[in-house]
Amino acid sequence: MSTFVDLLRVSLGGLLARKVRTVLLLLGPMIGVAAIIAAVGLTDSAKGDLKRKVTELGTNLVLVSAQSSVGRQNPTLPKDAADRASKVITVEKVAAIAQLANIVVTPYERAKSQFETVPIPVVAVDDQLPNVLEVPLISGRWINAFDESATTRAAVIGIGLAREFNYLPGEMRTIELNGIRYGVVGILDKVELEPAFDNAVFIAFRAAEQDFVDNDIQPNKVYIRCKNGTETETAIALKTAVNLGGPQEVQTEIKAAALELAAQSDRQLQLIVVSMGLLAVIVGGLGIANVMSISVIQRSAEIGIRRALGHSRAIIGAQFMLESLVVGFLGGVMGVLLGIGAIFTGVKISGWVFVLASWLPPAGIVLAMLISVLAGVYPSTRAARLEPLETLRLG
Amino acid sequence: MSAEAVMELANVSRTYGQGEATVFALRNVSLRVLSGEFVSIVGPSGSGKSTMLGLLGCLDVPTSGTITVCGKEITALGDAERTAVRGRTIGFVFQQFHLIPHLDAAGNVETALLYRGYKPAERRDRALTALQQVGLLPRADHRPVQLSGGEQQRVALARALVTEPRILLGDEPTGALDTKNAAMVMELFANLRSPERAVILVTHDPGVAAAADRKISMLDGEIVADERKAVV
Numbered sequence: 001m002s003t004f005v006d007l008l009r010v011s012l013g014g015l016l017a018r019k020v021r022t023v024l025l026l027l028g029p030m031i032g033v034a035a036i037i038a039a040v041g042l043t044d045s046a047k048g049d050l051k052r053k054v055t056e057l058g059t060n061l062v063l064v065s066a067q068s069s070v071g072r073q074n075p076t077l078p079k080d081a082a083d084r085a086s087k088v089i090t091v092e093k094v095a096a097i098a099q100l101a102n103i104v105v106t107p108y109e110r111a112k113s114q115f116e117t118v119p120i121p122v123v124a125v126d127d128q129l130p131n132v133l134e135v136p137l138i139s140g141r142w143i144n145a146f147d148e149s150a151t152t153r154a155a156v157i158g159i160g161l162a163r164e165f166n167y168l169p170g171e172m173r174t175i176e177l178n179g180i181r182y183g184v185v186g187i188l189d190k191v192e193l194e195p196a197f198d199n200a201v202f203i204a205f206r207a208a209e210q211d212f213v214d215n216d217i218q219p220n221k222v223y224i225r226c227k228n229g230t231e232t233e234t235a236i237a238l239k240t241a242v243n244l245g246g247p248q249e250v251q252t253e254i255k256a257a258a259l260e261l262a263a264q265s266d267r268q269l270q271l272i273v274v275s276m277g278l279l280a281v282i283v284g285g286l287g288i289a290n291v292m293s294i295s296v297i298q299r300s301a302e303i304g305i306r307r308a309l310g311h312s313r314a315i316i317g318a319q320f321m322l323e324s325l326v327v328g329f330l331g332g333v334m335g336v337l338l339g340i341g342a343i344f345t346g347v348k349i350s351g352w353v354f355v356l357a358s359w360l361p362p363a364g365i366v367l368a369m370l371i372s373v374l375a376g377v378y379p380s381t382r383a384a385r386l387e388p389l390e391t392l393r394l395g
Numbered sequence: 396m397s398a399e400a401v402m403e404l405a406n407v408s409r410t411y412g413q414g415e416a417t418v419f420a421l422r423n424v425s426l427r428v429l430s431g432e433f434v435s436i437v438g439p440s441g442s443g444k445s446t447m448l449g450l451l452g453c454l455d456v457p458t459s460g461t462i463t464v465c466g467k468e469i470t471a472l473g474d475a476e477r478t479a480v481r482g483r484t485i486g487f488v489f490q491q492f493h494l495i496p497h498l499d500a501a502g503n504v505e506t507a508l509l510y511r512g513y514k515p516a517e518r519r520d521r522a523l524t525a526l527q528q529v530g531l532l533p534r535a536d537h538r539p540v541q542l543s544g545g546e547q548q549r550v551a552l553a554r555a556l557v558t559e560p561r562i563l564l565g566d567e568p569t570g571a572l573d574t575k576n577a578a579m580v581m582e583l584f585a586n587l588r589s590p591e592r593a594v595i596l597v598t599h600d601p602g603v604a605a606a607a608d609r610k611i612s613m614l615d616g617e618i619v620a621d622e623r624k625a626v627v
Contacts, residue, residue, distance in 0.1 A: 006509045017497030305493040308454060309507045309554070310482015312475050389454045392489060 007315065011322035018295075022327065025291055028284015029331030029368035030338060032277045037339025037364050039273030041356045042346045043265040048353030050263035057192055058134065059256040062235050064222040064242050067249035074101065076218035077250065081242050082126070085222050088237045090230040095128035096219035098205065100212055105201055106176045107165045120161065121200040122177060124208035124217060132223045133191055139169035140186025147204040154207070155182040160198035162187045175201065180211050193255040278367075284331065285371035288324055292379035296320065296386070303383055304391030317384030321376045328372020332365035339364070398429040400463075401484075401561050401593045402451060407460030409446050420446040421457070422616040430561065431590045435604040436597045438613035445566075447613065448597045452564050453481040465561055482507075486555030490567040492547040494539040494554075500526060501535040504554045525553040529583060545576025552583060563587060565596040569603055581606050 015022045044051065064085060066075035078084065082096040105120040127144050130137060138159065147154045155175055157167070167173060167187065174181045182203060191197040209217045222242065226234035235252040243250045296303070303316055311319075340356065347354045409421040421443045428434055438444050449455035450462060453469050456477075461470045465484050469477050486507075494503045504522035513521070526532050529549040539547055548568060555563055565584065569577035585606060588594055596603060604610050612620040 002512050002514070003510045009515075010509065013497065013502075301493055302495050305487075305489075305495065306506065307478065308452065308481065308487050309509075310478055310558075311510060312478045314475070315510055387454075389449045392454075392493065393491070 003315075007318055007322055008326075010319050011326055014299075014319070014323050015326060021291065021295075025284075025288055025327045026331040026334060028287045029281050029328055029371060030284075030335040032279070032281030032284050033332050033335025033364040033368050034338035034342065035277030035280055036274050036367075037336055037356070037360055038342035038346075039270055039277060040360055041339060041343035041354075043270045043273075044355040044357070045343055045347050045352040046350070047263050047265050048347075048355040050259065051355055052353055053192060054256055054260050054263050057256055057259070058225070058228070059254065059260055060226050060228050060231050061133070061193055061255040062224045062226055062231055062238060063253045063255055064224065064238050065251055065253070066220045067251045074220070075248065076220045077222060077242060077248055078244070078246055079216065079218050081219050081222050084242050084244060085224055085238055088226075088234060088241045090226045090234045090237070091224050092227060093128065093132045093225040095132040095223045096126055097129065097221050097223070098124040098208065098217055098219045099221070100124060100208055103177050103212055107173075108176070121196060122208075122212075123197075123200050123202050124205045124219075125156075125202045126205065129202070129223065130188060132225050133194065133197075134225070135189050135191050137186045138189045140184070142186055142188075143202060143204045148206050151206045151210055152204070153180065153182045153211075154185045154204065156186040156188055156202040157184055158188050158198040158200045158202075159190050161201065164199070177201065177203070178212065182207075193259075281367060281371050284368075285328075285375040288327055288372055288375035289378055292320065292324055292376060293382065296379050296383045299383075300386055300391040303386050304388040307386070307388035308392065313384040316386075317380040320380035320383045321373070324372045324376025324380065325369060328369040328375075329365065331372070332368030335368060336361045336364045398431050398590070399466075400427045401430045401465050402426070402428040402595075403463040404450070404457075405461045405463075407450065407457040407462060409443075409450065409455070410458045419616050421450070423460070424616075424618055425460075426611070426618065426621075428562075428593050428595060430593055431588065433585070433588050433594045433606075433608045434596070434611060435607035435609070436595065436611045436613060437599060437601070437604045439599065441615075442613040443616040444597050444599070444613055446616075448564065448566055451562075451595060452485055452487060453477050482511075482558065484561045486558060486560035486563045488548070488551050488555050488563070488565040488568045490570040492539070492544070492551045492571070494547055494550055496539055499536045499538050500531060500542065500550045500553075503539070503550055504557050507554050507558050521557055522553070525557040526550070528556060529553045543576070544572050545579060548572060548576070548580050549583065552580065552587075556587065561592055563592060563594045565594070565598075567598050567600070568596060569600060570598070577603075 064081070066077045068075045082094045085091055086094045100122045103122040105122060125143055127142060130142050142156055143154060146152070157175065169187065173184050175184050188197065205217055224238065231254045235254055238252050239250050306316060343354060343356060404424055404426040407421055407424045408419065411418045411420060436444055436447060450457055453464065456470055461468055464480055467480055469480055472480065495506060498506065501519060501522045504525050505518050508518045508521060523532060523535055526535050529552050531546060531549050531553065534542060534546060542550065569580055572580060581603060584594055584596065596607060598604055609623045611618055
């Protein structure tokens with residue numbers, strides 16, 4: 001241990017004695033690592049807002065919907081679709097909905113003509129939907145079990161609709177569905193993965209059954225949160241689980257898949273710039289090898305005297321190797337800092353979101369050190385092989 | 396006198412080149428240097444002095460014959476072990492001082508103590524003590540370029556002493572100095588004699604040779620004379 005500390009002191013002393021040369025040596029690995037960090041960081045940051053959205057929303061939301069086939073106008077799922085879906089082992093949360101057709105929604109009677117032209121979707125829901133979507137209510141409450149059992153005419157509206165109606169949080173208001181008054185009990189926040197919900201009205205299944213649907217109401221969509229990373233197999237399993245060989249056709253969709261695709265960085269651009277950075281690090285390494293070799297010749301007297309004083313070949317070799325390694329380490333660290341600075345600047349200018357994979361900075365430093373070790377092999381071997389007798393010019 | 400031999404050469408030859416081009420730098424030399432002796436090795440250029448110095452300093456190995464340093468036959472050792480013996484038992488002073496330019500005087504002296512398990516503070520203490528011995532304590536933080544030739548050689552001497560070597564080996568130590576500084580360095584060498592230590596100087600300066608107690612003269616790779624000063 002003390003030998004290593006001694007070595008480190010000697011190596012640092014050697015580097016500090018030639019400051020300008022050391023700084024020039026640092027530049028190669030520094031620029032290379034900075035280029036790599038900046039390339040990956042900037043291309044990632046350009047898609048940073050989308051990436052953040054993907055992490056926020058989660059990729060594990062699966063939608064099961066009834067598929068329309070020939071001869072069926074409004075395809076539906078089995079009534080117990082939610083139950084069936086929850087039997088899939090990877091499924092964590094389930095919410096069923098039924099989209100209702102031909103309901104005219106108006107904030108008040110006189111506005112009827114205006115709102116007839118812009119249909120507002122009405123959705124029958126259970127008490128689980130916000131929980132599954134992981135979207136909070138910005139005011140009031142969601143449709144609950146009491147609404148369902150007591151057939152209350154309670155409605156929750158989407159945030160877009162609330163804005164359109166100039167709805168104030170906490171305000172007591174009613175909304176007319178085909179002329180039937182419903183009390184607005186809550187407002188649902190923005191649903192990123194299902195933008196249509198922002199302008200929808202949500203009511204309980206029983207209420208829908210009583211006021212708008214003649215026959216037994218059946219869900220046509222089921223939203224599912226599955227265990228993270230299992231979305232693909234869950235989606236496949238759900239098809240069978242919900243259908244169970246029945247006549248209804250079922251399709252599934254992983255809601256964040258498209259978003260995830262959009263959030264993919266430009267791999268090609270990344271690859272090109274990273275290769276150039278790698279090239280810079282390698283050229284920097286060649287620079288280190290070159291300058292260190294010359295340094296060994298220039299310092300042959302120093303090496304000779306150290307050998308005469310009893311420093312072994314291994315120690316001399318290690319001394320030069322360590323000098324090279326320190327250059328690589330410092331170059332790597334400075335390159336990482338420079339690269340992060342470049343990403344920050346780019347993000348600031350373009351209004352992106354700062355994204356940098358946590359493994360990149362240490363990887364950059366390790367790369368620079370690796371290259372510097374390779375670069376140090378030849379000079380340090382040469383230094384170790386020098387014969388003290390030849391360098392000291394005796395007699 | 397029961398002084399032990401710190402350095403023993405037995406039938407040592409050193410040749411360079413092979414076959415017909417073989418050159419004998421040393422031819423069948425035998426020599427014993429005892430602890431406490433102050434020896435000078437003199438001879439003209441090409442007499443084998445430098446080769447002798449390389450061998451005495453364990454910087455080189457003979458083509459044939461054996462060299463024993465403090466009871467250890469170094470001709471039987473590998474490079475790493477030979478280096479260890481050299482570091483432990485031999486202190487060098489060179490004509491060109493060979494100080495490391497980017498280290499100050501104390502740093503140069505400390506270099507001899509590196510990789511020996513000393514704590515930095517302990518190493519510094521020892522270095523400063525050695526510098527005091529050669530009268531250069533006030534110059535401890537001066538770089539070699541800030542020192543005169545005489546001072547540089549005294550730093551080199553402190554560096555050789557700091558490991559408390561059994562053998563002090565000087566290669567023309569006054570060769571690059573003016574008369575005054577040379578006299579001062581020679582006085583230091585003379586004072587460094589002790590029963591535990593042998594001082595060996597390789598020189599072609601008759602003045603330096605005369606200061607020693609024993610003068611070994613070389614010519615054409617052989618010892619031609621080995622004179623001891625008469626004990627008064």
